[in-house]
Amino acid sequence: MLCEMCGEDVPATTAVRVESSVLQLCPSCSKFGVAVAPPVLPAGSAPPPPRDGTRITPRAARSVAERDLYTEMPDMELAPDWGRRIRVAREALLWTPEELGKRLNEKKSVVLKLESGSFRPPDGTIRKVERLLHIRLRADPEPRT
Ligand SMILES: [Zn+2]
Structure with a gap:
């Protein structure tokens, strides 16, 4: 595999974050950045997200309250034009x-x-x-x- 920094052909490269980009680097270049954790496989390993429904309820309740508050306020009187x-x-x-x-x-x-x-x-x-x-x-x- 070719190191994306020095171009050397090495048996294995490491994913390393250098500033804002992630590069595949040889062991000697990888010290210039921060090693990136290997990507998490989506299938199987990750725990399922919580399904208790609390994510939706507070927002919905708030928007209803805002609407109620809103309708109680008198509309501003606008200029005819x-x-x-x-x-x-x-x-x-x-x-x-x-x-x-x-x-x-x-x-x-x-x-x-x-x-x-x-x-x-x-x-x-x-x-x-x-x-x-x-x-x-x-x-x-x-x-x-
Ligand atoms: Zn290198």
């Missing part, structure tokens, strides 16, 4: 709908729906949009005279 404000601000930044969607963790189609005003996003998304685009989507709290 909030969708247009998103589009104008996005275009001013020269962002594509895809780009804004990526930053919001949403699909492009969601962004387009927001901009057309056909989808009223959750308040959390409103805040994210406001922060990203440096705009205000909420209705002005002060009454105009």
Whole structure:
């Protein structure tokens, strides 16, 4: 077998981690890195993962609690032209709908729906949009005279 560091042909090489890569090295080169444990065979030897179901339950319970909390909160009142404000601000930044969607963790189609005003996003998304685009989507709290 050829050593991947010095190229010498040796009877056996060792898997050695050198910085971020694993190389097959001869005994004299293997001291430059840290020996890697031999790969664990997937069949038979490994104990089965616990099957008590506790992995799923806490997360599900929490997301339900969050949703309940969420529906109890009153929706923020948005400016009548909030969708247009998103589009104008996005275009001013020269962002594509895809780009804004990526930053919001949403699909492009969601962004387009927001901009057309056909989808009223959750308040959390409103805040994210406001922060990203440096705009205000909420209705002005002060009454105009
Ligand atoms: Zn070597």
